[in-house]
Amino acid sequence: MTEPRKPSQRALRTWARVREFALGLPGATEEFPWGETVAKVNKKVFVFMGVDDGTYPMGLTVKLTDEEAHAHALTAPGAEPAGYGLGKAGWVRVPLDEKGAPAADLLCDWVEESYRTIAPKRLIAELDGAGE
Known part of the structure; x- marks a missing residue:
């Protein structure tokens, strides 16, 4: 069995920026079910961010209901x-x-779209500035 590859610095920076x-x-x-890092809104996952253990491969999983964004992803x-x-x-x-x-x-655009499909309307309004 071979050792898992370490992710690149670019992947680690990207992951950190998207997580933030x-x-x-x-x-x-942020929660850690199944040993995985996830972001939730209203107790529902909107992005799976993988396992932050420094092993390869790193990735994100998002819900894209817009057909164009889904196809692009x-x-x-x-x-x-x-x-x-x-x-x-x-997903x-x-x-x-x-x-x-x-x-x-x-x-980040895809994470926001995923968030918008999961989040309640009041939080989407807050995101859009309507809650101010």
Whole structure:
């Protein structure tokens, strides 16, 4: 059995930036079910961020209900519908350490879309500034 590869510094920086963005969304919390890092809103997961144990491969899993965003996400190198039947509901797993992996800005856009499909309307209004 071979040792797992360490993720690249780029993947680690991307992961950290996306995690910070996700946890900055209104009502977002971080939890660690199944040994995995997730961001939740209203007790529901809106992004799976993988296992932060420094092993390879690193990735994010988001729910994209917009057909164009979903199709775009699936064109990312190594991207695939999420396992455990989640892919049928629009969940996509995107590796962070593949050559040509999406930039953090695009991943944050996808995290926000996933958040918007899960979050209650009052938190979406807060995100949009209507709660001010």
